[in-house]
Amino acid sequence: MLFTSLEFLFAFFPVTLAVNYILPPKARNYWLLITSLLFYAWGEPKFVIMMLISIIMNYFFALFIHLVKKRTVPRRIILAAAVVANLSILFVYKYMNFVTASLHDFFPATKTLFDVSQYVLPIGISFFTFQAMSYVIDVYRGIPVQKNIFYLGLYIAFFPQLIAGPIVRYTTIADQINNRKTTVDMFSRGVLRFFYGFNKKMLLANILAQVADYAFAQGELSVAMAWLGIICYTLQIFFDFSGYSEMAIGLGLMFGFKFLENFDYPYISKTITEFWRRWHMSLGTWFRDYVYFPLGGSRVKSKARLVFNLFIVWFATGVWHGASWNFILWGVLYGIIITIEKLTSIPSLSNKKRGFAIPYQVFTILMVMCGWVLFRAIDLPSATNYLKMMFGAGGTVIDNTFLYYLQNYFVILAVGILCSTPLLGFVSRKLQVVSRPMGIGVKTVAYATQFLLFLVGVSFLVMNAHNPFIYFNF
């Protein structure tokens, strides 16, 4: 089920919300678990079994770790088993098809040994697997274990963040599972966050997707159209993913849960390193805490070891995003740039020297956009072709197709660029200060606008616009 669907807005959500607040507080976790499993089953009825297996498996792994004495070999073995078990499930469903196909490509003799597998990817498997693993690892590291399997199930399967994040740490919400209180203001903030996310997805991401989809479907483009396509995709993926995260955060607030932010205006980043501190923050911190730091992080004796650690993290980041060479290359390229930034004084120069900072900031956003080409293209040859077209391989600089799309999408594009920066918030705050003596409520106007835009978003659903989330496939 999608948040941006009529059945979610007008059936699942009101019923779940109403019953949640009718039930006594102790019963609410069970209700939310049941509805979360129903939410998952709506899209993938048969994979609910896998979800339940993941919950049961990780519950017992954590419980055993808790029961076994600290700093013992068995404890480490159980942890290793938990990690292997979780990663095995992920490997089979997400990577087996890619591995078998790649082996066939590189070693044709293997074609006689096995066929390319045809596993279907369960929605959100990367998110909830990482979430469950982080819980087991955190128990190993000393956090209190959750002895109620249903409460743990709620943590893993809670519908707002189940299928596209943010990846929530157990410690973030452990207390909220047992003792949460929703105030009117908290609920209201949740509503506003949900509107922000919904409107970003429906009115920015989905519309800009039309330009990007067209551009990436062509074998030949003018330079201007190629750039317009990738700019639109750059904005599309941001609003799609951050929109979903905001809806998740908003829904969490409405049910009494506070999730951490997942995006912080990534496109204003001055360096690639900074970009990854602002983009999909829950994934970045996951890899930092569970891969980078255990490997030693940057506090290692040699630069070679540092490079190795960074390579592992960014290779894994690429692999996490998808089972294809595009994603692996995407991750490795980021790893290379971040390694260079770490080994040089680039971050420091970006903070101190304006003459360096601005060109490097431009370089950063250009590299991000080129990275998105790899991300969006269906394979490496298509990505290479697209990049070539961006730099003139198509032969034409500007054509009627570019003018057509620019004319039709200019307003949304301009609003999208504005909304991808903190400028709108800055202007709004200044207007509030100016308007307060006049008694004009800028906030009231803003809220009313958000609601009206929400209705427009609903109108797109009514007209049956196709609007799946990009990050569903992870």
Place this chain on the structure above:
Amino acid sequence: MKLLRKISGLRILAAVLLIYIFLTAAINSPVLLNAYKLTTENGGGFSEFINNVKTGYTSQIKGKNDYINLNGLFAKYSGRKVYNGVATLKNGMLTNDKLKAVDTTLAINNISEFDKWLEDSGREFVYVQEPHKVDMKNELLPVGVDLHATDTANTMVSGLEENGIDVLDLREYVAKTPEDVEKYFYKTDHHWNNLGAFLAYQKIVEKVESLLPNEKVNSKYTNTENWKKTTYEDWFLGTHGKRVGVNFGGVDDYVLYEPKFDTEISTYITNHLAYYSGDFTEANVRKEYFDQPNYFEESPYCAYIGGDYHVVQHRNENAGNNIKALILKDSFQLPVQSFLSTAFAEVEVLDPRYYNSSSIAEYIEVYDPDVVMLMVNPSVMYHKVYYNYGIDYAKKLAKATEKSTIYKNVDLNIKPHESQYNYINTANNLTPGAKYTFSLKDVTLNGKSQPGITVAVFHPDGKRLHASVVVDPSKLKDGEGFEWSFVTPRVKGNLKLIIYPGIYGKAANSGATIDDITLIEYK
């Protein structure tokens, strides 16, 4: 005051959302119930229930049209010129955002062959090029939109003219310039408006008169001063408008044209078995479109005739000529054929997209019109049905001159019966693909009032009719009787010739006495 201070804008927002969500959920709760019922009726499982819920919400949600209008408003103010399959011309009118480019080679070849066959059989032919909703130089098109309509029409016209075919290019009159398009087309629909249709009617009559010098059309019929125009303001949301709502491109007025002069016309829609007789309005205008505007569910464009049908037959004994015209049409003909029914003695209109009881050429062979007109819009030229005629079948029919009498001078008395489908079967096992002539001397109706009897070829599956005709006794001239030629479809099974003592499906409690019926087959 304390309470007011506590009610912040944010809390009001939350309250508004909750009210909206819960109210909409409650109003649309039948969707869930219907989905559940449908699932259990079909013995489906959870997956089927999910699908039924999804399709239920998108098709049954209350206020759907208001959401479409809101969506169109957003599209307009977010600068969209092309949206949801609709493009905005530079003058603000709506049209398609794309049309297929059509290879006209086969069409030109087949139409040329068709023209030759018609000429050999003593019938006139005109290719009438209807306009698409764009000027002939494409000046109105927005950047990046190429409809190919102009190119398709240009190649058709020039290709047919090179082959010596008579062409009437209506674009020269109703779509030559941007000003023409603005004047002669609806803002929100793809069709010409009734002013444009009337101008087309005038040009068609001129053309037919030039082809049939022995026949004349009374000039009062084509004089616009002799037609009453009634304007229904803000009445019509056209095909394009329905996709984008009333706020994106506005709505249209509808101007109904009705003759001021006396008329006596009958109109028979054969596959719908609807018969209308009386003055022009009674015969051709569906007045139900003028009760109140219904933007999304109705199209007043269909006020003339009611829509596109397989075959529509118009008869006008007061036309003052003997012109028999057959039109191969698309939807642009609805107002035009109505106007033509005042000018010609007989107008039969066949829509190749729907007609499938015989080939077009066979229909022409038995109907034997004086002039055949192929009238198409570039947007439908990719439909091969418009240039597949079945000439070989018609040639075979033409060679069948030997008469074989099935029955002759038989008197029939059909007694009234309570069934709506009261009938008599007069012949079984008609030969598929053969020409027949049915005739009678006189008809007397009794029982419940009916406009006439229906004579029809009944399909072997027992579910539908093929060729049919309504015989209106009030139209029979003394001593002349009635004769009708038809061709049977090339299908297997028992083809029957049935007579109903009224309109098919409405013949309850009606009876008829029919004198001297004769059926002849041509072999």
